[in-house]
Amino acid sequence: MYRYDHYDQTIVDQRVAQFRDQVSRRLSGEISEDEFKPLRLQNGLYMQLHAYMLRVAIPYGLLSSRQLRKLAEVSRKYDRGYGHFSTRQNIQYNWPRLQDVPKILAELATVEMHSIQTSGNCIRNTTSDHLAGVARDELVDPRVYCEIIRQWSTFHPEFAFLPRKFKIAVTGAPTADRAAVRVHDIGVRVVPDPEGGDDYGFQILVGGGLGRTPRIAQVCREFLPREQLLSYLEAILRVYNRHGRRDNKFKARIKILVGALGIAEFKGQVEEEWAQIRDGAMTLTQAEFDRVAAYFQDPDYAELEPSDLFVDSLKLGKDRTLGRWVASNVIGHKIPGYSIVMVSLKPKGKPPGDATAEQMELVADLADRYGFGRVVVTHEQNLVLPDVESRHLPEVHAQLSASSLAEPNVGKVTDIIACPGLDYCNLANARSIPIATEIGERIDDLDYLHDLGDISLNISGCINACGHHHVGNIGILGIDKQGEEFYQLMLGGSSSDDASLGRILGPAFPRAEVVEAVATVLRTYIDQRESADERFLDYVRRAGFEPFKERLYGDA
Amino acid sequence: MATPETPQLHPGARRIIRIGDAGPEIVIDHWQRLGDDDPLPSFDALPVLVSRSRAAADRAALDARVGSWGVWLAGDAAPEDVAPEVLGLPLVAIVVPKFTDGRHFSLATLLRTRYGFVGELRAVGDVLPDQLFYMRRCGYTSFELKPGKSLDTGLRTLDAFSVSYQAAADDARPLYRRRV
Numbered sequence: 178m179y180r181y182d183h184y185d186q187t188i189v190d191q192r193v194a195q196f197r198d199q200v201s202r203r204l205s206g207e208i209s210e211d212e213f214k215p216l217r218l219q220n221g222l223y224m225q226l227h228a229y230m231l232r233v234a235i236p237y238g239l240l241s242s243r244q245l246r247k248l249a250e251v252s253r254k255y256d257r258g259y260g261h262f263s264t265r266q267n268i269q270y271n272w273p274r275l276q277d278v279p280k281i282l283a284e285l286a287t288v289e290m291h292s293i294q295t296s297g298n299c300i301r302n303t304t305s306d307h308l309a310g311v312a313r314d315e316l317v318d319p320r321v322y323c324e325i326i327r328q329w330s331t332f333h334p335e336f337a338f339l340p341r342k343f344k345i346a347v348t349g350a351p352t353a354d355r356a357a358v359r360v361h362d363i364g365v366r367v368v369p370d371p372e373g374g375d376d377y378g379f380q381i382l383v384g385g386g387l388g389r390t391p392r393i394a395q396v397c398r399e400f401l402p403r404e405q406l407l408s409y410l411e412a413i414l415r416v417y418n419r420h421g422r423r424d425n426k427f428k429a430r431i432k433i434l435v436g437a438l439g440i441a442e443f444k445g446q447v448e449e450e451w452a453q454i455r456d457g458a459m460t461l462t463q464a465e466f467d468r469v470a471a472y473f474q475d476p477d478y479a480e481l482e483p484s485d486l487f488v489d490s491l492k493l494g495k496d497r498t499l500g501r502w503v504a505s506n507v508i509g510h511k512i513p514g515y516s517i518v519m520v521s522l523k524p525k526g527k528p529p530g531d532a533t534a535e536q537m538e539l540v541a542d543l544a545d546r547y548g549f550g551r552v553v554v555t556h557e558q559n560l561v562l563p564d565v566e567s568r569h570l571p572e573v574h575a576q577l578s579a580s581s582l583a584e585p586n587v588g589k590v591t592d593i594i595a596c597p598g599l600d601y602c603n604l605a606n607a608r609s610i611p612i613a614t615e616i617g618e619r620i621d622d623l624d625y626l627h628d629l630g631d632i633s634l635n636i637s638g639c640i641n642a643c644g645h646h647h648v649g650n651i652g653i654l655g656i657d658k659q660g661e662e663f664y665q666l667m668l669g670g671s672s673s674d675d676a677s678l679g680r681i682l683g684p685a686f687p688r689a690e691v692v693e694a695v696a697t698v699l700r701t702y703i704d705q706r707e708s709a710d711e712r713f714l715d716y717v718r719r720a721g722f723e724p725f726k727e728r729l730y731g732d733a
Numbered sequence: 734m735a736t737p738e739t740p741q742l743h744p745g746a747r748r749i750i751r752i753g754d755a756g757p758e759i760v761i762d763h764w765q766r767l768g769d770d771d772p773l774p775s776f777d778a779l780p781v782l783v784s785r786s787r788a789a790a791d792r793a794a795l796d797a798r799v800g801s802w803g804v805w806l807a808g809d810a811a812p813e814d815v816a817p818e819v820l821g822l823p824l825v826a827i828v829v830p831k832f833t834d835g836r837h838f839s840l841a842t843l844l845r846t847r848y849g850f851v852g853e854l855r856a857v858g859d860v861l862p863d864q865l866f867y868m869r870r871c872g873y874t875s876f877e878l879k880p881g882k883s884l885d886t887g888l889r890t891l892d893a894f895s896v897s898y899q900a901a902a903d904d905a906r907p908l909y910r911r912r913v
Contacts, residue, residue, distance in 0.1 A: 184912065187894075187895060191894050192894075215833055328899070328908070328909075329899050331899075332866075332867075334838060334866070334867035334870035334897075335839055335901065337835060338832070338834065407907075418835055458906050458907060461909070
């Protein structure tokens with residue numbers, strides 16, 4: 178993985194000194210809270226319902242075991258012994274004290290970590306495919322480009338006060354988008370050079386996003402030569418910085434500008450700007466590609482026999498606990514004999530994405546013992562051990578299981594993405610986490626869970642959509658009806674290559690009925706699908722909403 | 734385009750931060766701000782700062798003076814429109830209406846990198862110490878802080894970082910063309 182040299186380390190160290198100075202000026206009153214707000218936000222420090230929340234960047238989700246141990250240590254020393262992994266592959270601490278934050282940042286800097294631009298109206302952490310580097314269907318490792326984008330966007334002086342936040346995602350797998358690039362401000366897809374040959378470039382998508390006005394991104398450029406990546410991003414950001422709306426924060430995202438201008442006009446403006454700066458000093462050099470790519474070379478994999486048959490035998494073996502876990506939480510690795518292990522942070526009865534310090538340390542230990550010391554955070558709020566020799570799967574399972582990290586539900590309906598909701602957030606209208614917890618308890622038969630197959634279920638506690646409910650196969654949106662929590666159900670969303678926005682099924686359900694309504698939706702699918710091969714999403718797309726409405730509302 | 738209000742005059746001598754040949758320093762500002770209806774100062778050598786509309790209307794009189802003249806621009810001015818009007822001037826001031834409005838960063842950058850403005854580029858208005866590092870990178874060379882803000886803090890924060898990754902108006906080479 179990427180390692181800092183003295184340039185990178187200097188920037189992060191100086192950031193710590195800068196923020197320490199800013200906090201002391203805030204505490205002395207030299208800076209007002211209004212003036213401090215954007216400064217603390219650009220360091221990932223939010224004011225939440227009960228306390229400050231600190232969001233630490235995990236660039237494209239990749240951690241070393243050493244970094245993960247440091248995150249555990251920080252949670253123990255400065256927080257309440259746990260952290261929350263977010264849908265943007267970051268980690269959040271919910272209870273730090275303002276005066277401790279400079280100390281936390283100094284500790285993070287010792288392991289090449291920071292909280293730079295994890296919130297605020299700037300370019301945020303670039304996210305990517307959590308299977309980058311190990312996926313069988315990958316064309317190019319996207320992390321090289323994520324790192325190049327991270328460096329370009331870090332303290333970019335022109336784009337530090339954009340109209341609104343700005344999120345970029347990159348995928349290197351042309352047919353399996355696991356980075357939700359179509360619901361980002363900019364989505365970058367690695368694509369083969371249409372001229373043929375071995376080279377590749379990027380398709381650039383723009384204007385996707387969720388929130389109050391969900392939009393699927395549109396194509397801004399079909400093929401961008403890879404050495405032009407930064408000049409093209411700069412052109413998009415400049416058009417947005419100059420022309421994005423600033424009069425209304427709910428209409429300030431780039432998707433609104435793209436919608437108002439139309440994609441053709443927007444693209445025209447970007448291309449005109451790009452024509453002025455392309456082929457200049459921002460053109461990426463082969464030396465820089467090589468320098469960054471060298472950090473993402475494969476680790477020293479052993480030469481092993483292929484293990485697919487062994488893994489299949491575990492799935493079907495008589496240890497059903499292990500079998501179910503392998504079936505849902507283990508993915509084939511590009512290197513024979515290895516497996517990718519998904520560590521579920523969605524155990525029954527716990528908030529999605531939370532991990533205790535002890536759990537983080539265990540995962541770090543497993544990464545050292547059974548892998549190459551690497552861990553990845555997924556945007557579905559789980560962790561990945563990317564390089565486990567398949568023969569070690571039973572041991573790894575046993576150890577994860579002992580720490581409640583082996584819930585066999587990755588990709589299943591109880592692998593829920595949820596925002597913090599009314600329990601933590603001052604924007605929320607309704608609670609999210611208790612709904613997630615209760616759905617987990619309601620679907621308690623594991624055979625039934627696996628029979629349901631791959632279903633994404635996303636919960637947001639308000640229309641700001643931090644739980645990405647629009648792109649859940651099942652989406653749940655908390656709303657407020659005369660002071661009471663109600664929940665709308667949406668069906669048909671997806672954030673993958675077939676990206677689509679879910680639509681509202683019908684009238685909202687009160688708090689006491691929403692979990693049962695979800696159970697009814699699932700039963701309807703099980704009763705009416707063509708076969709077990711028809712995924713939930715495919716069934717919804719084929720059959721429409723009528724079968725669900727009949728069962729839920731009693732009429733069509 | 735909306736014309737912003739004339740930048741506020743501060744009572745008494747005005748001190749600003751200017752990046753000169755010897756680096757950033759705190760200096761007394763001698764430029765006189767003129768409202769659109771203010772008479773030209775009787776002291777003919779005093780440099781004056783005027784709005785775009787006054788510059789257009791009064792150009793002959795301004796050129797006839799001994800003292801220099803410069804123009805102040807709104808932070809959301811379109812660089813392609815204003816560049817022809819300001820290119821040869823010794824001073825252009827950009828009014829930052831609210832520090833969270835980042836449009837002026839693009840304006841400054843483009844005046845420097847695309848249109849080749851070489852005079853003094855000054856930030857005025859809602860200018861806070863913690864924005865100075867970014868402003869300097871975008872081509873600003875002088876800074877009039879919001880009233881009440883510490884110039885010493887400004888001098889310190891101007892140099893918050895000794896390394897930058899990306900190309901900007903102050904250095905056209907991204908770090909990957911400079912890394913050794």
